Amino acid sequence: MKNVKYYFGLFILLTVIACAKSPESAMMEMAAQAKAPSTDEPDINGIVERKLIKEGHITFETDDINTARKTIFKTVDQYKANVSSDQESKSLDRKSNTLVIRIPVDDFDNFLTDAIKGVEKLERKSINTKNVTEEFLDVETRLKTKKELETRYLVLLKQAKNVIEIVEIEKQIGLLRTEIESIEGRLNYLQNQVAFATLTTTFYERIPNKTAFGQKFQNSFKNGWDNLIWFFVFLTNIWPFILVVVGLLLGIRWYRNKLKKSH
Template identity: 35%
Template sequence: MRYLTLIPLFLLGIILASCEGQHANESPSFGYSMESDKHYYNEVETQNGDKSQAGIERKLKKTGNVSFECVAFRDTRNQLRDLVAAHDGYFSNDKESQGNRRMNGNMQAKIPVQNFDRFMADLEAIVPKFESKDVAIDDVTAEFVDVEGQIRSKRALEARFLEIIKSAENVEELLNVERQLEQVRAELELYEGRRKLMLHETTYATLNIHYFVPIAYEKTERQADFGGAFVTGWKGLVFGLEVLLTIWPVLLGGFLLVFFLRRKLILKRVKK
């Protein structure tokens, strides 16, 4: 009977021991894991990366070339000038030349990038057919960002050198810092010039326009024109006869003068 009362106590001890072992093997959890932490930071980095990319304004450089034949050279030139002005553009180059049996016009137009597509549509409306046409778009955003970074770096270095100059202790140190400052400023000027050029190239699209009119050319000697030669010869003969008929009194007077002088000389020789 005494052993029967110990059995429930023994079973209760086993149950309690198993429960303690289970709790010992488990680690406390607060909804945290290394994988979730890693995923969280990757997501944050991605969002920050997208934000930085979206915060940078894209810099696109547009360049194009068109060539076409026109009927009236001067009228076409005036039309192009009016069209460029209507889209707030300007010409950086405007030349005329003659060669290869053509009268050639070459213009370099600068068109605001926001007006470029409308300008091309209006140009296609007045040009019936292009001999050639191409437009290229270059993304120079990365280069522009790099140039701006170089400018910030050079300006910071310039400011640092100016602070050092204020605290220079001797002439040698001062001259050394001034030489370095001069070099930094020269590099800064180059980068700022590059930035200014890139801003202009991405603000205005460049379009090279070539238009031409075929012109008549003279025939070479190998391309003889017999009909033309006959007409020219006949005109020359008629002109010669007109000249003779005009000066015949002079010719007659000269002939008579020579005749009498010659006769006088012959008579003198006979008398001797």
Template identity: 25%
Template structure:
């Protein structure tokens, strides 16, 4: 006959066996579970080099800890930007200068010669001529940041400086963040290509990986374009030059004659405008009269035809 103590130990043993079996089954289910990740999961896996492929099921599974949050990445990027030395920072330098010169064309040629001397180039230029035959315009040039101050000093010698300013835009933090995102996306792309190279019969998984690969490739191109733009802005400083041709001092008598000349020119233009308007109206009236006469003749013909009937 079994004692109460033996029954108690038997019950405890049975419970322990059931618990152990349950734990083993849960562990197997957890290890064997593998599905194609969503867009965000792809990036988190590949960034941590933790994506793997289950050959038995033909699916991806994760074997790495989760990726750091976007906030943590941004904070790390900020810390890196603050620790960079002053001579290694990413700076965009821009200057503006307004000049008054005696002759616009000669000054523009001098600026073009200076740009060649400083190994830069003219980004854009424009010229305007007023009614009283005075020229003005704008010229934007690109030079190396190391030549910025020397070039600006040479501009001062072309004429009277009306205004002058310069400013620097520090894009170090933005540049570091851009590089970090680009490198992360390149790692994701590399891992996705490795996954595609593994043979699997699961068409759905292949289509999902190819879709994600296309999205990551597009993102990489956008990041590369933005980085190239920043590199161009950092590598060359911009100087915007506004030029006004110096106006002659007008005496009282000369000013009076100029007013008469402008008044006469305005009167002639007004007379031409009025005359052309009158001619247009007369032409329109003649055309309307002809159409009216034709219409009256047609009506008279119709009435005469009806009377005969």
């Protein structure tokens, strides 16, 4: 009889402890379940579509920079690409244009072929490919896990019994959504980089020597005039010393003339 009472009391005690479990503990258990490795996660060593970021650079000289620019923009329109950066510069001996072009990755090779078609002075051509498959899959998995955890918190929110539980759960949901937005931003960036290749195109036209010489002559004349002005400014600053030196020279000359007359 004593044994029956003992086991009955133990059963009642365990039941009370289980029912008294706090909502924070429940949330921790659910979070742990959500973070458990999924059995259907993609295996990077298996058959997985590779995610590649392709970039290229070309540099060439042209006889007419305006014509070259029109040709490239025509190619951009043909392949439905877009120019994300357009920079022009000019120096004494050349004027150049640098375009950063985003091209649908499947059209990259054809675009590059058409872009340098007819170019006689190609100085640089490079193509680089970066494999981001592992990062891509990792970001996708983390996003899936965070969304599953958010779903569990939403279920828990419906089961909340008081204001304290509601506030705590909503706080966790807010933090989760911030993380989800950050991960989604990274995933969107990777998807865009994979879908569109980047080609940095620099082309330039040399300025004829006559024009360059004329510009140099003009600059030299201006520099000479500036130096002359600064010379007069310098003389103005030391005019008292000049007067003293001139006075000494005149005094010495007068003294010598006086000595000659006395002899």
